[in-house]
Amino acid sequence: KKILVLNGPNLNLLGTREPAQYGSTTLADVEAMCRAAGERLGFEVECFQSNWEGALIDRIQEYGRLCKEGKALGCVFNPGAYTHTSVALHDAIKGVDLPVIECHISNVHAREAFRHHSYISPAAAGIVVGFGVAGYVVALEGLVRRHDPDNA
Ligand code: DQA
Numbered sequence: 001k002k003i004l005v006l007n008g009p010n011l012n013l014l015g016t017r018e019p020a021q022y023g024s025t026t027l028a029d030v031e032a033m034c035r036a037a038g039e040r041l042g043f044e045v046e047c048f049q050s051n052w053e054g055a056l057i058d059r060i061q062e063y064g065r066l067c068k069e070g071k072a073l074g075c076v077f078n079p080g081a082y083t084h085t086s087v088a089l090h091d092a093i094k095g096v097d098l099p100v101i102e103c104h105i106s107n108v109h110a111r112e113a114f115r116h117h118s119y120i121s122p123a124a125a126g127i128v129v130g131f132g133v134a135g136y137v138v139a140l141e142g143l144v145r146r147h148d149p150d151n152a
Pocket residue numbers: 009010011078079080081082083103104105106107108115
């Protein structure tokens with residue numbers, strides 16, 4: 001079974017983008033970490049990043065279909081700034097009933113007020129916030145454990 005690790009806008013810049021906030025690990029490193037965690041947990045992790053809202057919606061719809069067919073478990077999703085703006089991403093998750101663990105590298109609640117609200121959280125199965133890039137692995141473990149309490 002597959003799990004999608006989905007990253008939204010500006011996360012392709014991880015490693016050089018505001019390192020004080022997001023650390024110095026690159027997205028390629030994060031994706032390698034996620035694939036290794038997937039292997040350990042017995043799932044095939046597919047990684048995708050886009051700066052385009054519609055491309056993220058397309059992948060959510062695709063994984064909704066795969067889940068229905070029993071070929072995928074769900075998605076770990078860092079929507080970046082779309083977290084705070086996108087009704088369309090909220091609707092996409094709800095629309096296909098995809099189990100999503102929302103993941104943020106930084107503790108958004110300790111930052112600017114405009115980062116305190118998430119359109120994604122009400123559609124998410126769980127949320128991991130403020131653990132740095134290690135949060136992606138925590139989110140993967142949470143997604144697996146939620147489906148199979150004895151694993152992870
Ligand atoms: C982020 C937090 C968002 O507020 C911000 O727009 C990002 C990254 C995080 O991982 O901490 O792009 O999602």
